Amino acid sequence: MLSTWVERHYGYGIARAFAEHTDSAGAATTTYIKADIHAVATALAAMTGHSHPFAVPAHRPRPK
Numbered sequence: 001m002l003s004t005w006v007e008r009h010y011g012y013g014i015a016r017a018f019a020e021h022t023d024s025a026g027a028a029t030t031t032y033i034k035a036d037i038h039a040v041a042t043a044l045a046a047m048t049g050h051s052h053p054f055a056v057p058a059h060r061p062r063p064k
Contacts, residue, residue: 002047010043011035018043 007015017035041054 005047006043009046010039014039014043 003015003019006018013033014035016033017040038054038056041052042056045052045055
């Protein structure tokens with residue numbers, strides 16, 4: 001469920017990295033989808049409502 005929220009608000013690539021699915025084989029396009037630590041930290045900060053030192057300032061809704 002958390003991965004779904006991340007995907008809906010931040011995109012597939014970030015949700016994939018958030019769920020740590022970056023090393024598994026998938027469709028050919030997943031080879032080109034990459035999320036850096038800053039993007040994942042930003043999604044985590046938005047979800048928890050707490051700041052993260054690697055997060056980029058963003059104004060995104062928190063999950064309900």
